[in-house]
Every structure is written in structure tokens, then in C-alpha cells.
Amino acid sequence: MSLHEASYYSLEGESIMEEAWQFTSKHLKEVMISKSKQGDVLLGNWWRALELPLHWKVPMLEARWFIDVYEKREDKNQLLLELAKLEFNVLQAIYQEELKDVSRLWKDIGLGEKLSFARDSLVASFVWSMGIVFEPQFANCRRILTITFALISVIDDIYDVYGTLDELELFAAAVERFWLRNIQAYLVEAKWYHGKYTPTLGEFLENGLVSIEGPMVTMTAYLSGTNPIIEKELEFLEINRDIIHWSFKILRLQDDLGTSSRGDVPKSIQCYMHETGASEEVAHEHIKDMMRQMWKKVNVYRADKDSPLSQTTIFEFILNVVRVFHFMYLHGDGHGAQNQETIDVVFTLLFQPIPLDDKHMVATSSPGTKG
Secondary structure, X not given: OHHXXXXXOXXXXXXXXXXXXXXXXXXXXXXXXXXXXXXXXXXXXXXXXXXXXXXXXXXXXXXXHHHHHXXXXXXXXXXXXXXXXXXXXXXXXXXXXXXXXXHHHHHHHOHHHHOOOOOOOHHHHHHHHHHHOOOHHHHHHHHHHHHHHHHHHHHHHHHHHHOOHHHXXXXXXXXXXXXXXXXXXXXXXXXXXXXXXXOOHXXXXXXXXXXXXXXXXXXXXXHHHOOOOOHXXXXXXXXOOHHHHHHHHHHHHHHHHHHOOOOOOOOHHHHHHHHHOOOXXXXXXXXXXXXXXXXXXXXXXXXXXXXXOOOOHHHHXXXXXXXXXXXXXXXXXXXXXXXXXXXXXXXXXXXXXXXXXXXXXXXXXXXXXXX
């Protein structure tokens, strides 16, 4: 399993790492089938590794799961475990207060009540922001991102399910100086839908790179969460746009895997099926493999120690935007439809503190204990 996890850090052209991925994927699946009848306790860990690698997971979301796993280990460090639980509960209390504040702000804006057709997605929007920046010092950044995601959700619903084509064109003209490229990308998708046109996968991805809102979200996170703003980082992104290109195509593909059955605008899966005649199952596997190959291109920037992005806040923002998309759309539409698996994780993360071992906490803090 460790080799399988490591294979996801590979770069383009590393044939040995690709062979490692193929080998470990094949044998992990075979072992899971053989062990399933025996009820092996490791099956859950193996399944999670095959479903989504650690490199693609949101750190804060994974921490909650790992605390439970670590507690069952015989070689656990009890002090470290209790400290992790305490830190998680402190962060959870911070998030709850932030969610209260942003809920009041969203209610004052009134869009949720005035636009009844739009998804009520404030909690999901907060989870998006928390997935991108989870550290306590980024409270203001999370508030701004939460409102940003909520507004994006409303605009997306206007274009996907509510407006007529004439209304959507008028709306695009009205906001010409605000989010212009994003609105135009929405309009292109609306024209495809109303005109019953299925684009090629290439056409869809080029437009989807903008409509997925990844670049705008990342820059909002960076500008509201970084102090000081580093000019050379912004210049590097402006010149080397491949990191943006590949990262946010992954967003588009993962979003499509989770929402392909929604029945509105064509998604990448339908585009590939229409273009090649492939079955839905084959199209799903093709899209998953495309994401894995794109991650290899993104990994190049992390491995390049000479790049001004390799160890920076903005690069972590970019990676976490991609990771939170993987979480939200892994089991379907975790933002709009909010499947039960996603709801359970969000409830545990935001509203369910981890029980602490009070006896152990008292013992370790008693007089005479150092540290």
C-alpha cells in the first residue's frame, strides 16, 4: 500500500513508477477480494488508498479519519494521540464560530431567500474554504472564500437550471466588468445545452478550465490569506500557466465524475462517449486516468526546487483547491445534492468533537510532570 501511495508522486516519463502503480493497483484489488470473505481489519485502509491516494486528499479531512485509525494501533503514542484530539477539537470550535458569523452575513445579503431555485449551500461552501486553508490564522480568508463559493453556486444554478438563453445573455452583458471570463464560459455551456450540441472533449475542457472557477478561487484565497503578497510568485504564475492549466482541468474532470448524472449541460464523460462511442464505464475509467496523468504534470512543479512556487503558500492553495474537489465529488455531487457519505464526513468534521481521555489528560498534567 505504501508503494501504491508513493506512485502518485511520480512525474511524467517515469516508467518505473508507472509500473509500480499498475502492479500495486492490480495486487491490492486481488488481495481485497481474497480478504473480504475473512473480514480483514486492513480492508478499510486498502480501500481508501485505492479510492483516493493520500497525495490527493484534504489534510484536515484526512486527519479526523487518521486519529481514529491511529487510536487502534498497539504502538500508539498516547500523549501524541491526546494532543491531536485536543488540537482537532480546538480547530472545530474555531470553525463553528466562523460558520455562525458567515451565516449571519449570508442571511443579511438575502440571496438564499430571494433566489429560491438556487442551492442552499453555505455549509458546503464553508467546507470548500476550510479544505483550501484549514489553519486558524486564515479565518478571514475562509470567510471571504465561503461567500465567494456561495455566490458561484448561485450563478452556476442561474446558468444551469433557471435562466432562458435570452435572459442569460442579458445577465452576461450586465456583469461585463465582473467575472467576465467566467460568465462567458457559463454562457458557452448554456448555448451548448439549449442548442443540444455535444462538444468534443477538447472543446469542453478548454471552456471548462474557466467555468470551473479554479483560477478565480485560488487568487481570492491568495490575496485574502497571504501577507505579504509576493510579486515574483504572481509573475511566475503569469508566465508559467501550465500549473494553472493542468491543476484546474483536474477540477473539471473530478466535478464531472460527481455530477455527470445531473442531466444539465454536457459533461466530459458524455463528450468522450459521444466522440468515441465508448461505454459509460470505459469513459469513467478514461477520465480517471486523465486526472492521474495530469497530476504527474502538477507534481513537476512541486519537485522543482528552483521554482518560486515549490514551497510557497500559493502552491499549497492550488493543491488544496484540487484536493477539496476530489473530496466533494468523490461519491457524487457533494456540493449540491450532498450525498450521505459527504454529509457524514462534514458532520463529523464540524459538529462532532472527539471524546478525550480525561483520566490520561489529568495524569499527564499532574504536579511533577515536565513538558
